[in-house]
Amino acid sequence: MATLEDIKYYRSFEPGQTVVWSGDRMDFVASVVSGIATLTQTMEDGRRQMVGLLLPSDFVGRPGRIGAAYDVVAVTPIVMCCFRKKPFEDLMEKTPHIAHRLLEMTLDELDAAREWMLVLGRKTAREKIASLLAILARRDAILHNTTGRRRLSFDLPLTREAMADYLGLTLETVSRQISALKKDGVITLEGKRHVTVPDMGRLLEEAGDDSDGGFLI
Amino acid sequence: MATLEDIKYYRSFEPGQTVVWSGDRMDFVASVVSGIATLTQTMEDGRRQMVGLLLPSDFVGRPGRIGAAYDVVAVTPIVMCCFRKKPFEDLMEKTPHIAHRLLEMTLDELDAAREWMLVLGRKTAREKIASLLAILARRDAILHNTTGRRRLSFDLPLTREAMADYLGLTLETVSRQISALKKDGVITLEGKRHVTVPDMGRLLEEAGDDSDGGFLI
DNA sequence: AAACCCGGTTGATCCATGTCAAGGCGGCGG
């Protein structure tokens, strides 16, 4: 019997390259091996909203669906591990624990999306920026096994404009709020793309999170 | 072997009653039989964001999770069909098509959540109201098998405040924008809670949707 | 090295929505 190993193949993309266009037929599912991509929705008049970040280990695509619901764009060089949809679905039919695992991942994504709805609907610009930095710091910490530390340092993978699209702001506001957080000592910057958070607790306070944002795992 | 029929039972709630509190242990999963409930997240300082609407046929609860992630509150009298979690999970283990169906429903919810992120992050107050009305009209049309009609009429199940919490607005802004849509002939009101949409296409334009919002099924 | 471009910063001003406050309407209990 075929296994996941048998039907997988790899694809890579350069920064800025669109992996899938919203509405396109998408005949594969994939998981991110390395690099970062964004999921974005666009309105006719050009307004854009990022609805998800794809980081290593994240899954893209929906078994049982034909069209993609949003654009997927690489923001760094990215490698994805792909499975043609049909064999993947057949395999899923036969091995229930794959479906099971997929359900779990989808529920996680749903939780993340709903948490982001709170950010978009109710947080101030400063809180939005702090929330985003906290998430990026956390994902980076998990990737490098440095969870639990108070002080963290990581690269910002997104341009100011991409951050704005994620947060429902303009790039000017993003720039100003980052400057403000820097002035207030919540973060320090080396260059424009490397962030150090001297005190993660402080950042989470600024994010307005009642929880620890999953930090103290 | 036990079936879904064997392990189900019913619970009902009155308007305003909280079905589950965020963080509570939730030892059942359920689907809505009749009535409406909301999923909301709350910040320490009281800011609230609705992250989902539960309408008849919707599913609540996550197999494999213990704590609820948000408050579930009844807004009308509601009847839910419940399954204790353990037997449900056992059953899911044995009957893959339940897991399969659940995955599909979760993917739908994820799509809806992401569409809502666009509403929250990028739409104006007027567009937000129009979007919400369009969704409610659609759900109502599906419920009463009146899809495809141009003219629709339905009851608003939500208070202005609940609408505000859904849309990331204040209740005053909601009130003003509803008045504005009425003045402009996009909707008419009989009383404060019954809406007629003379031209669904017009409403969808006002919502800024590039698609038909799933109307022309 | 000059010219240019891209991403970012900063300033000045504008405006959509929030905030605060007053009142209206309809239903319900006394």
Add this chain to the structure above:
DNA sequence: CCGCCGCCTTGACATGGATCAACCGGGTTT
């Protein structure tokens, strides 16, 4: 029937973030 209470509307004013515009710095092209 009256008065109260929840829900809603409307007005006046305040403000956070958008918009418009100038400029910066570093990398790349000519």
